Amino acid sequence: MKICVLGGDGYCGWATALYLSRRGHTVAIVDNYLRRQWDFELGVQTLTPIQPLAERLRVWQELTGSAIDLFTGDVTDYEFLSGVFETFQPDAVIHFAEQRAAPYSMIDRKHAVFTQVNNVVGTLNVLFAIREYQPDCHLIKLGTMGEYGTPNIDIEEGYLRVEHNGRSDVLPFPKQPGSFYHLSKVHDSHNMMFACKIWGIRATDLNQGVVYGTVTDETGLDEALINRFDYDDVFGTVLNRFCVQAASGHPLTVYGKGGQTRGFLDIRDTVRCIELACLNPAAPGECRVFNQFTEQFSVLELANMVKAAAAKMGVTVEVAHMPTPRVEAEEHYYNAKHSKLIDLGLHPHYLSDSLLDSLMNVALRYQDRIDISQFLPQIQWRNATNRRARPISASATVGAHTRP
Amino acid sequence: MKICVLGGDGYCGWATALYLSRRGHTVAIVDNYLRRQWDFELGVQTLTPIQPLAERLRVWQELTGSAIDLFTGDVTDYEFLSGVFETFQPDAVIHFAEQRAAPYSMIDRKHAVFTQVNNVVGTLNVLFAIREYQPDCHLIKLGTMGEYGTPNIDIEEGYLRVEHNGRSDVLPFPKQPGSFYHLSKVHDSHNMMFACKIWGIRATDLNQGVVYGTVTDETGLDEALINRFDYDDVFGTVLNRFCVQAASGHPLTVYGKGGQTRGFLDIRDTVRCIELACLNPAAPGECRVFNQFTEQFSVLELANMVKAAAAKMGVTVEVAHMPTPRVEAEEHYYNAKHSKLIDLGLHPHYLSDSLLDSLMNVALRYQDRIDISQFLPQIQWRNATNRRARPISASATVGAHTRP
Numbered sequence: 001m002k003i004c005v006l007g008g009d010g011y012c013g014w015a016t017a018l019y020l021s022r023r024g025h026t027v028a029i030v031d032n033y034l035r036r037q038w039d040f041e042l043g044v045q046t047l048t049p050i051q052p053l054a055e056r057l058r059v060w061q062e063l064t065g066s067a068i069d070l071f072t073g074d075v076t077d078y079e080f081l082s083g084v085f086e087t088f089q090p091d092a093v094i095h096f097a098e099q100r101a102a103p104y105s106m107i108d109r110k111h112a113v114f115t116q117v118n119n120v121v122g123t124l125n126v127l128f129a130i131r132e133y134q135p136d137c138h139l140i141k142l143g144t145m146g147e148y149g150t151p152n153i154d155i156e157e158g159y160l161r162v163e164h165n166g167r168s169d170v171l172p173f174p175k176q177p178g179s180f181y182h183l184s185k186v187h188d189s190h191n192m193m194f195a196c197k198i199w200g201i202r203a204t205d206l207n208q209g210v211v212y213g214t215v216t217d218e219t220g221l222d223e224a225l226i227n228r229f230d231y232d233d234v235f236g237t238v239l240n241r242f243c244v245q246a247a248s249g250h251p252l253t254v255y256g257k258g259g260q261t262r263g264f265l266d267i268r269d270t271v272r273c274i275e276l277a278c279l280n281p282a283a284p285g286e287c288r289v290f291n292q293f294t295e296q297f298s299v300l301e302l303a304n305m306v307k308a309a310a311a312k313m314g315v316t317v318e319v320a321h322m323p324t325p326r327v328e329a330e331e332h333y334y335n336a337k338h339s340k341l342i343d344l345g346l347h348p349h350y351l352s353d354s355l356l357d358s359l360m361n362v363a364l365r366y367q368d369r370i371d372i373s374q375f376l377p378q379i380q381w382r383n384a385t386n387r388r389a390r391p392i393s394a395s396a397t398v399g400a401h402t403r404p
Numbered sequence: 405m406k407i408c409v410l411g412g413d414g415y416c417g418w419a420t421a422l423y424l425s426r427r428g429h430t431v432a433i434v435d436n437y438l439r440r441q442w443d444f445e446l447g448v449q450t451l452t453p454i455q456p457l458a459e460r461l462r463v464w465q466e467l468t469g470s471a472i473d474l475f476t477g478d479v480t481d482y483e484f485l486s487g488v489f490e491t492f493q494p495d496a497v498i499h500f501a502e503q504r505a506a507p508y509s510m511i512d513r514k515h516a517v518f519t520q521v522n523n524v525v526g527t528l529n530v531l532f533a534i535r536e537y538q539p540d541c542h543l544i545k546l547g548t549m550g551e552y553g554t555p556n557i558d559i560e561e562g563y564l565r566v567e568h569n570g571r572s573d574v575l576p577f578p579k580q581p582g583s584f585y586h587l588s589k590v591h592d593s594h595n596m597m598f599a600c601k602i603w604g605i606r607a608t609d610l611n612q613g614v615v616y617g618t619v620t621d622e623t624g625l626d627e628a629l630i631n632r633f634d635y636d637d638v639f640g641t642v643l644n645r646f647c648v649q650a651a652s653g654h655p656l657t658v659y660g661k662g663g664q665t666r667g668f669l670d671i672r673d674t675v676r677c678i679e680l681a682c683l684n685p686a687a688p689g690e691c692r693v694f695n696q697f698t699e700q701f702s703v704l705e706l707a708n709m710v711k712a713a714a715a716k717m718g719v720t721v722e723v724a725h726m727p728t729p730r731v732e733a734e735e736h737y738y739n740a741k742h743s744k745l746i747d748l749g750l751h752p753h754y755l756s757d758s759l760l761d762s763l764m765n766v767a768l769r770y771q772d773r774i775d776i777s778q779f780l781p782q783i784q785w786r787n788a789t790n791r792r793a794r795p796i797s798a799s800a801t802v803g804a805h806t807r808p
Contacts, residue, residue, distance in 0.1 A: 078513060109482060109532040113525055120524065120591070121517055124584075128513040131788040152573035153566060160578070162557060162566060167737070169556035171578035174564070175594065180528075183598055187524070187591040190579065194587055198731040198785050327602040333571070381602050384535040 001278055002026045004088055006075055006126070007096030008068075009053045010035045011228040012142070012211060012270050016094060018218035018225065019271035020278070021066045028069035028088045029053070030081075030097065038104065042388065044232035044374050047244060047366045048214060051224045059224040075122040078129070085133035092138040092278045095126055098188075102146070102179035102326075103234045103379040107386050112180040119184035120191065127195040138281040139203040140274060141192060143185045145263045145293060145336060147207055149176030150329050155336035158205065158289020173289075178328055179381070189289075196287040203286070204277045208270065209263030209293025212239045212351070213358040216268050227267070229362060232374035234388075239264070239302055239359065241375065246310040246317045247363035248370045255324035255377070258300030259331035263293030263338065266349035266358070276344040291338040294348035309355045313364070325377040405682060406430045408492055410479055410530070411500030412472075413457045414439045415632040416546070416615060416674050420498060422622035422629065423675035424682070425470045432473035432492045433457070434485075434501065442508065446792065448636035448778050451648060451770045452618060455628050463628040479526040482533070489537035496542040496682045499530055502588070506550070506730075507638045507783040509585035511790050516584040523588035524595065531599040542685040543607040544678060545596060547589045549667045549697060549740060551611055553580030554733050559740035562609065562693020577693075582732055583785070593693075600691040607690070608681045612674065613667030613697025616643045616755070617762040620672050631671070633766060636778035638792075643668070643706055643755075643763065645779065650714040650721045651767035652774045659728035659781070662704030663735035667697030667742065670753035670762070680748040695742040698752035713759045717768070729781040 003020050007013040008029030021027045031053065039045050051059075053070065061067050069088065073080035075097045098119040099105065105115035123141065130137045148155045151174070160173045172193065175186045192203050219227045230236045231244040242252045265273075273292050282288040297305075303319045310317050324330065342348075363370075379386045407424050411417040412433030425431045435457065443449050455463075457474070465471050473492065477484035479501045502523040503509065509519035527545065534541045552559045555578070564577045576597065579590045596607050623631045634640045635648040646656045669677075677696050686692040701709075707723045714721050728734065746752075767774075783790045 109528070112532075113528055116524055116528065116591075116595075117521055120520055124513070124517055124520065128516075128788055151575055153568040153571045153575075160566070160568065162564070162578070164557040164564065167557045171555055171557075172580065174566070174575035174578050176576065177594065177598065180595070180598070183591075183594050186594050187520075187587075190581065190587050190590050191520075191584070194581065194584070199788070384532055384603070 001091045002089060003278060004028045004030060004084065004090035004093045005096065006030045006093060007098070009033060010096055011230065012267065013096040015216045015219055015227055015267050016271045016274050017068055018060060019216060020275060021060070021068050022064060022218050023275060028071060028090070030071045030073065030075065030084055032072065032074040038235065042232065042234055044234070044371070047229040047231055047363065047369055048226045050226060050228055056225060059222055063221055075125055076118060078125050081125050081129050082133065085129045089134060090137050092140060092281070093126060093130070094274055095123065095139065095141045097122055098142070098184070099181065101235045102181045103377070105179050105181035106379050106381055107388065108384065115181050116184045116187065120187050123188040124191060127192065127201065130201055131195070131199045135200070138278065139192070139201060140277045141188065141203060141205050143189055143205045143207040144182060145207050145209045145291060146182040147175045147177050147186045147189060148173060148336070149178055150332040150334055151176065152333050155291070157291045157337055157340050158207070178326065193287045196285050200285040202282040202284055203288065204282050205287060205289045206273065206277065206292045207289060209265050210237050210239065211265055211267050211270050212237065213267040213354055214362045215358050216271060233377045234379065236374070238299055242303055242306040243359040243363040244370055245375060246306050246315055247360065247367045248372055249315065249317065250372060250375060251318040251320035252303045252306060253375060254299055254303050254319055254321050255326065256321065256330035258303060258321065259298050260328060261296055261298045261332065261334035263291065263296045263336055264351060265293045266351070266354055268349050269294055269346060272346055273341050276341060276346060280344050290340045291336055292341060293338055295351060296334060296336065305351070305355060309360050312356070313360060325380045327381045405495045406493060407682060408432045408434060408488065408494035408497045409500065410434045410497060411502070413437060414500055415634065416671065417500040419620045419623055419631055419671050420675045420678050421472055422464060423620060424679060425464070425472050426468060426622050427679060432475060432494070434475045434477065434479065434488055436476065436478040442639065446636065446638055448638070448775070451633040451635055451767065451773055452630045454630060454632055460629060463626055467625055479529055480522060482529050485529050485533050486537065489533045493538060494541055496544060496685070497530060497534070498678055499527065499543065499545045501526055502546070503585065505639045506583035506585045507781070509583050510783050510785055511792065512788065519585050520588045520591065524591050527592040527595060531596065531605065534605055535599070535603045542682065543596070543605060544681045545592065545607060545609050547593055547609045547611040548586060549611050549613045549695060550586040551579050551581050551590050551593060552577060552740070553582055554736040554738055555580065556737050559695070561695045561741055561744050562611070582730065597691045600689050604689040606686040606688055607692065608686050609691060609693045610677065610681065610696045611693060613669050614641050614643065615669055615671050615674050616641065617671040617758055618766045619762050620675060637781045638783065640778070642703055646707055646710040647763045647767040648774055649779060650710050650719055651764065651771045652776055653719065653721065654776060654779060655722040655724035656707045656710060657779060658703055658707050658723055658725050659730065660725065660734035662707060662725065663702050664732060665700055665702045665736065665738035667695065667700050667740055668755060669697045670755070670758055672753050673698055673750060676750055677745050680745060680750060684748050694744045695740055696745060697742055699755060700738060700740065709755070709759060713764050716760070717764060729784045731785045
């Protein structure tokens with residue numbers, strides 16, 4: 001298949017592009033390097049030393065003989081996106097090209113507005129481009145499990161049969177997202193459902209859980225192909241941060257009681273889920289929703305798992321509770337369904353098996369790049385404006401200057 | 405109360421500003437005249453000869469002694485909006501300042517993107533301005549009954565108690581909007597709910613039905629205060645169009661079977677509902693939803709009512725069915741609750757009483773301004789791009805040139 005990966009220089013996008021390329025698909029990456037720009041803006045960097053995309057693609061072709069096409073530009077620029085569709089004529093488009101960090105969207109008004117405009121306009125453009133240039137193209141769009149929030153009922157995959165006053169209907173599952181970023185994905189989901197209905201577009205909305213892990217079979221082929229590992233307070237995810245905290249001997253910072261429960265998956269399952277969606281496309285006019293995660297954990301459970309894993313490696317770490325910077329339930333019911341991708345053939349990797357290899361070992365391997373000033377949250381949901389003050393001091397950085 | 409009416413030069417906004425001013429409130433209008441600009445873009449005009457806002461306000465003050473403040477600018481410009489909040493310090497903000505026509509949002513990609521960005525960013529700005537400058541200010545935001553679509557269950561006022569797998573929760577009512585415009589209002593509703601939760605903002609989301617009628621006690625005081633009456637294929641509403649068609653002896657154009665059922669209300673009830681919401685504000689942190697309409701009708705019922713009203717006035721008109729340009733159910737279940745505003749003290753005006761006075765008579769009074777080329781729909785939902793070709797011909801305009 002000809003598959004276009006929007007946002008193919010990012011964390012999930014890069015792993016996906018390589019996986020699909022190795023599986024024999026013809027792959028094109030579209031990216032504008034905004035993700036790298038945000039690191040500069042925030043004064044943070046991935047733990048792993050990622051290479052420029054051109055270098056990554058050169059090494060990939062050298063190692064595998066497979067070329068990945070590259071279109072450099074912004075999906076919110078419709079003239080550019082139209083050119084991509086006319087040139088590449090994709091059978092499937094995987095849309096990762098969004099601002100994906102909740103804290104980034106909560107910095108202030110400008111970041112909230114940027115996140116919603118960037119994500120909503122990008123997705124509208126993709127929908128219009130499919131309608132105009134490639135009506136049979138299957139859109140695979142990354143949503144988030146965070147669209148659902150934490151309702152006091154079981155979370156279904158996108159739709160819910162509702163019985164009410166003696167009547168019944170299947171309706172979109174009600175959404176209670178917890179940040180301006182999560183809201184942008186809810187907006188996208190509604191726009192997609194409508195576009196499928198009026199134009200007969202095929203779409204799969206993947207409500208993905210929190211992805212962990214750095215190494216896939218493909219990114220592991222060469223150091224130059226290494227993937228991102230974000231642990232900072234804005235783009236970092238909780239499990240990465242715990243592992244880096246453990247590796248640097250810092251307490252694991254649990255927000256509030258730590259009863260916040262979410263869905264998680266290994267990045268090796270992300271890339272497989274994407275391919276399963278490609279190989280089993282939605283029908284014309286169908287807006288299909290999969291909950292893309294394999295296990296659910298509370299934050300405190302994760303902290304205890306990391307603590308135990310560190311102990312096995314001879315590292316003693318503490319678990320420290322601190323006030324949550326978010327507005328969220330610290331204890332709640334959570335039971336989210338996630339059987340549709342299993343039905344299509346997904347064989348999950350489980351966290352207990354990959355915690356040491358793919359997380360703790362990577363954190364330890366690059367521990368001289370750890371910047372401990374990135375650990376603590378600086379973006380408070382209850383503030384309208386947050387000024388991130390990144391302390392620059394010798395003590396705040398452990399050996400970052402010494403790495404060649 | 406000090407009440408700021410965003411979009412106060414528009415149809416609902418103008419009637420509301422005058423009503424609140426006459427009831428003794430201190431009123432400020434914020435507008436950027438985009439609504440007037442869209443008439444130029446589309447080559448259409450209101451049936452009624454509205455005056456420039458400065459003239460309207462001058463006459464209002466002359467007649468009543470009440471001055472209405474005016475801030476000219478765009479709510480998507482946060483610097484401007486901040487100035488309004490700092491200067492006027494409103495107790496309540498009524499937010500009408502959005503692009504409100506479904507067909508306009510369906511013209512093409514640019515109009516879809518414009519509608520969503522304009523509406524979403526405007527509302528985000530208002531939420532941030534309340535948070536930053538006037539945290540106790542009550543936001544009264546115009547949503548639409550079209551957010552709900554036409555589910556096969558009763559439509560509740562904003563929230564639904566769901567029983568599922570033996571558990572229960574009260575969740576936002578699932579939304580199935582039918583245009584990029586209606587989607588923008590769904591996006592707004594989600595953003596508002598979140599802002600109330602994290603910042604303790606007071607908000608009332610008014611899911612308004614289709615408003616009809618031109619005359620209120622205030623706009624009727626002087627010809628210079630006359631309100632808009634839109635009947636064109638883009639901004640016109642179905643009931644206005646039927647009345648103008650009847651007044652000009654043209655068949656009433658019913659889309660499809662005409663079983664499309666919607667909620668309707670008289671503009672005199674709109675202004676009263678707004679005041680009721682102001683006088684009974686939402687609690688801090690509450691995002692309250694009222695369904696703001698008084699009666700529900702199918703399109704075919706409306707056509708038959710207009711036909712009967714015209715007959716009483718000696719005018720014979722036919723009802724003509726034509727393919728719907730939209731993607732919508734032409735027959736469906738529809739039962740939407742609307743008791744909360746009644747509970748607050750609304751005494752509805754009913755269509756059967758106002759059809760002749762406020763609609764047919766206005767249509768006949770200004771029949772020499774009727775442009776029959778504005779009757780037929782030119783925006784097809786199934787097209788990605790619609791080119792509106794407005795025929796300019798002597799036969800298309802009935803006497804428009806002869807009016808002094």
